[in-house]
Amino acid sequence: MGNGEGPTLITSVQRAFRLMEAVGAHECGAPAKQLARETGLPLATTYHLLRTLAHDGYIRKLNDGGFVLGEKLTTLHAGGRxxxxxxxxxxxxxxxxxxxxxxxxxxxxxxxxxxxxxxxxxxxxxxxxxxxxxxxxxxxxxxxxxxxxxxxxxxxxxxxxxxxxxxxxxxxxxxxxxxxxxxxxxxxxxxxxxxxxxxxxxxxxxxxxxxxxxxxxxxxxxxxxxxxxxxxxxxxxxxxxxxxxxxxxxxx
Missing domain, CATH: 3.30.450.40 (GAF domain)
Structure with missing residues (x-):
């Protein structure tokens, strides 16, 4: 078992969901620093999660540096429907x-x-x-x-x-x-x-x-x-x- 230090896997998942909720609240996108403030996450953690979520298609980075929800979520929604x-x-x-x-x-x-x-x-x-x-x-x-x-x-x-x-x-x-x-x-x-x-x-x-x-x-x-x-x-x-x-x- 772990020694309790650092985020658990469940905590990481919770943070990722919290970050996607924050991204979804900004139709025109929001930059990483603003998302970090709104979610209460450390900026380094926010950058790491944003890179991971963007790589997997759950969010998308705009040319101006803002982030919006990605097509992967649309696919999941369609499958659920x-x-x-x-x-x-x-x-x-x-x-x-x-x-x-x-x-x-x-x-x-x-x-x-x-x-x-x-x-x-x-x-x-x-x-x-x-x-x-x-x-x-x-x-x-x-x-x-x-x-x-x-x-x-x-x-x-x-x-x-x-x-x-x-x-x-x-x-x-x-x-x-x-x-x-x-x-x-x-x-x-x-x-x-x-x-x-x-x-x-x-x-x-x-x-x-x-x-x-x-x-x-x-x-x-x-x-x-x-x-x-x-x-x-x-x-x-x-x-x-x-x-x-x-x-x-x-x-x-």
Missing amino acids: GQALLSRVRPALAALRDELSAAAYLTFYEDGEIRVAEIVDGPRAPRVDLWVGFEDAGHATALGKCVLSELDDEARDDYLARHPLADLTPRTITGRAELLRRLGTTPLTPAVTDMEEYALGTFCVAVPVYSGETLGALGVSLRADRIARINEIRNRLIPTAGRVTRGLSLTI
């Missing part, structure tokens, strides 16, 4: 899982990629083995194809130009023309399916959702021998997707 939004819709996903005995998935199209935001599964509703990332399997999953079907031509062409139509199972659609034809003729609209195209023995159904302007998809995966329930699944997914979209679109 995203988690808060997801917490609103997890009960709807859990209810969907329990009613259909199927794992529920939520994906979004962000920065040109299809990304999984949430999976709600359980012992009686195991998730499919994600042996290929969703970013590279949009053509083979109901969630991915649902997103692709909702994109405009330019965005869809951009995605397909960057992602080869890999042959994941014998049922995977690997021809661009055939994929586009299937996307335009989905009999369960707005629901989209994949029939063992991503993983043998599994079929999935997905419908579109939105988080503000961000497009996404809500879906479930089931064993292939439960395909007879497909209309029931579609009819359960659609109202749940509406509730998820409303929950994600509420401001925090």
